[in-house]
Amino acid sequence: MLTTSSRSLPPCAMRPEVYQDEQLLSPPARHESSAEQWRDFQAKRDAAHRRCAGCEVLPECLYQAVVEVDVSGFVACTSERERQRMRRVLGLDGPLRDSAQDAPRSGGPVDHDVVMAARRAHPDDTSRQLAERLGCSLSTIKRHLRRARENTSPVPARPAAPPTIAQVLDVFDELEKIV
Numbered sequence: 001m002l003t004t005s006s007r008s009l010p011p012c013a014m015r016p017e018v019y020q021d022e023q024l025l026s027p028p029a030r031h032e033s034s035a036e037q038w039r040d041f042q043a044k045r046d047a048a049h050r051r052c053a054g055c056e057v058l059p060e061c062l063y064q065a066v067v068e069v070d071v072s073g074f075v076a077c078t079s080e081r082e083r084q085r086m087r088r089v090l091g092l093d094g095p096l097r098d099s100a101q102d103a104p105r106s107g108g109p110v111d112h113d114v115v116m117a118a119r120r121a122h123p124d125d126t127s128r129q130l131a132e133r134l135g136c137s138l139s140t141i142k143r144h145l146r147r148a149r150e151n152t153s154p155v156p157a158r159p160a161a162p163p164t165i166a167q168v169l170d171v172f173d174e175l176e177k178i179v
């Protein structure tokens with residue numbers, strides 16, 4: 001039976017291991033996965049999705065993860081890639097704050113050139129291994145690699161007025177149509 005305090009916790013706090021699974025933090029590519037590996041990944045993703053879908057704070061959590069804080073992994077029914085697609089539609093291509101849990105573990109912010117030099121020096125490293133090498137967050141590494149892929153240097157300015165929760169939810173509802 002749940003206690004009063006445990007009932008007030010969101011599902012990700014009740015079952016953190018579901019959300020901290022390596023496959024949800026760094027989703028595999030479909031074409032590089034066997035059928036069994038892909039089924040396993042989808043089952044984990046679906047389990048997290050069901051929990052978020054029943055969460056009382058889903059709208060606020062989604063808004064924060066899309067508009068305000070760069071969070072790693074599966075959050076608020078979305079993967080990092082899906083939130084990136086949502087930001088593009090919402091015109092939020094500029095930098096976000098790193099999440100508090102995901103803040104650099106040592107030193108200050110990691111320079112873009114430092115990340116790219118490490119990528120060149122260690123081409124077989126996963127993003128997580130690069131983050132370990134540089135003592136920064138996984139999301140920081142991913143953001144710099146994404147920026148290099150999209151050749152968006154310098155990072156464009158963000159719109160003056162942030163979107164409303166309703167606008168973010170509208171884009172979320174259309175996510176399947178956004179490529």
Ligand code: SF4
Binds near residue numbers: 010013075
């Ligand atoms: S919607 Fe957000 S707060 Fe709720 S379970 Fe999902 S990740 Fe946690």
